[in-house]
Amino acid sequence: MKSAVHKTSLVVRKNRELTAILEVSKVLTTSFNLDKNLSSVMSTLGSLLEMQRGCVFLLDRLSGELRIVAAHGLAKHNIERGKYRIGEGIVGRVLEKKTPMVIPNIGKEPLFLNRTGSRPEKDGISFLCVPIQFKNEVLGVLSVDRIYSKELGGVDDDLRVLEIVSSLIAQFVKLWESYEKVEKEKENLKRELKGKYSIENIIGQSDRMQEVFEAVYRVAPSKATVLLRGESGTGKELVAKAIHYMSPRSKGPFVKFNCASIPEGLLESELFGHEKGAFTGAVSSRKGKFELAHKGTIFLDEIGDLPTTLQPKILRVLQEREFERVGSEKTIKVDVRIITATSRNLEHLVSQGKFREDLYYRLNVIPLFLPPLRERGEDIPILIDHFLEKFNRENNRSVVFDKNALRIFLNYNWPGNVRELENTIERLVIMSASDKITAADLPVSLSIRRLKTPDKSASLITNVEEIEKANIIDALEKTGWVQARAARLLGITPRQIGYKIKKYEIAERAVQ
Ligand SMILES: Nc1ncnc2c1ncn2[C@@H]1O[C@H](COP(=O)(O)OP(=O)(O)OP(=O)(O)O)[C@@H](O)[C@H]1O
Numbered sequence: 001m002k003s004a005v006h007k008t009s010l011v012v013r014k015n016r017e018l019t020a021i022l023e024v025s026k027v028l029t030t031s032f033n034l035d036k037n038l039s040s041v042m043s044t045l046g047s048l049l050e051m052q053r054g055c056v057f058l059l060d061r062l063s064g065e066l067r068i069v070a071a072h073g074l075a076k077h078n079i080e081r082g083k084y085r086i087g088e089g090i091v092g093r094v095l096e097k098k099t100p101m102v103i104p105n106i107g108k109e110p111l112f113l114n115r116t117g118s119r120p121e122k123d124g125i126s127f128l129c130v131p132i133q134f135k136n137e138v139l140g141v142l143s144v145d146r147i148y149s150k151e152l153g154g155v156d157d158d159l160r161v162l163e164i165v166s167s168l169i170a171q172f173v174k175l176w177e178s179y180e181k182v183e184k185e186k187e188n189l190k191r192e193l194k195g196k197y198s199i200e201n202i203i204g205q206s207d208r209m210q211e212v213f214e215a216v217y218r219v220a221p222s223k224a225t226v227l228l229r230g231e232s233g234t235g236k237e238l239v240a241k242a243i244h245y246m247s248p249r250s251k252g253p254f255v256k257f258n259c260a261s262i263p264e265g266l267l268e269s270e271l272f273g274h275e276k277g278a279f280t281g282a283v284s285s286r287k288g289k290f291e292l293a294h295k296g297t298i299f300l301d302e303i304g305d306l307p308t309t310l311q312p313k314i315l316r317v318l319q320e321r322e323f324e325r326v327g328s329e330k331t332i333k334v335d336v337r338i339i340t341a342t343s344r345n346l347e348h349l350v351s352q353g354k355f356r357e358d359l360y361y362r363l364n365v366i367p368l369f370l371p372p373l374r375e376r377g378e379d380i381p382i383l384i385d386h387f388l389e390k391f392n393r394e395n396n397r398s399v400v401f402d403k404n405a406l407r408i409f410l411n412y413n414w415p416g417n418v419r420e421l422e423n424t425i426e427r428l429v430i431m432s433a434s435d436k437i438t439a440a441d442l443p444v445s446l447s448i449r450r451l452k453t454p455d456k457s458a459s460l461i462t463n464v465e466e467i468e469k470a471n472i473i474d475a476l477e478k479t480g481w482v483q484a485r486a487a488r489l490l491g492i493t494p495r496q497i498g499y500k501i502k503k504y505e506i507a508e509r510a511v512q
């Protein structure tokens, strides 16, 4: 009768062992979370096989220490205490010898260090410890406590189960390690990519600028027409040059032409050249910009200002790469790459009939938008460093910004973008008496904004406009009301200052 009961309990026991092993292998494949999975393993062993305390120790290869990664039936402070060196205590022994150990009654075993301090009453408890190994490499140790009663299996059964569990753990740990490695590599790669695109002399760590750089890398090798868009001072010319110098035409000429810079009557001959006697004053024949840019790149700045009369001729160059000089019927063919730029709203000009739609589409093959500085504040500190370094070097100075000055720079909204920032820093480096720039040294244009407490009753627009008006008057005062100089001071174009003077009705009589 007794043996029948014993048999039944053995079958129950075997079933439990199988269930435990199955559970463990399930738990280990639920995720790549090392701590969570191993903790579940330990509690499975606890609940299905009456293994009271249990621990998974993993070897930290750097420190050579065994560390408890998961435990069952141990308080947190005990876990933290449970560190073993290789060869120390039973756990250390098992790791070193790569063989399981069983201490039938830990109360009588001097090797048992009880580092975790969790067994005040040692008698009657047996301690089982197996190595966790993958092929020949020992990764750690699995240990459990058991109180044996005659009915419930023996040590050998337990060891067998623990060895199976530990080999499952070993496989999981190996998988987890390679998963962690791949994840780390992915992270590193991402971090590298963030600063991956760099272009000489163009500063920009922000995502927005990194996107621009990436696009530059992509378009540079081709001959595609690029349209650069962005507010004044955002670096359109800088990017145009970068594209040219990063392209296969880098050894050819880079010819820049500003479509807004000269009177309409002279534009055609400037761009396409003329023959001797083509018009009054044409005493000799002359090559135009397109011819000069042969085998290189032509950069047409302020393309939105191109008069409608000239637009068809430009369209033809874009399509056929050919034209005639003024006063000549001979067709000239050129090999040029065309890059254009504008800070104006071309779509608006098209809808107003000031810009030909067909030309717009021809130019707009690859549009590149340069973000205004106020939308990429994270670039401001590195731009400051860049320009401080540049102007300190040029002027043999070692000027730095203090925290407050830096804060004002970060809060200012830079309507003149990088150019305004560059000019401001150059002025500060040259003019500053001391080597430390403080808030008090900053130009009024930046500090007005700082001193001004927002008037809650007025709309934001009015506030901004008031400040802008004050800045313009300030700049005009400083430059003897010479608009072009005031514009330069503010980092905006003469055209923009003219427009703003009219808009704010700044005393016309004082303005020449
Ligand atoms: N990202 C940048 N890094 C370093 N310098 C920059 C950057 N962007 C612009 N600059 C500097 O700012 C100044 C203005 O740049 P750039 O002339 O290219 O602007 P732009 O967009 O052509 O302006 P505009 O429309 O007024 O002609 C230049 O001195 C340029 O070197």
Ligand SMILES: [Mg+2]
Pocket: 236, 237, 301
């Ligand atoms: Mg420009």
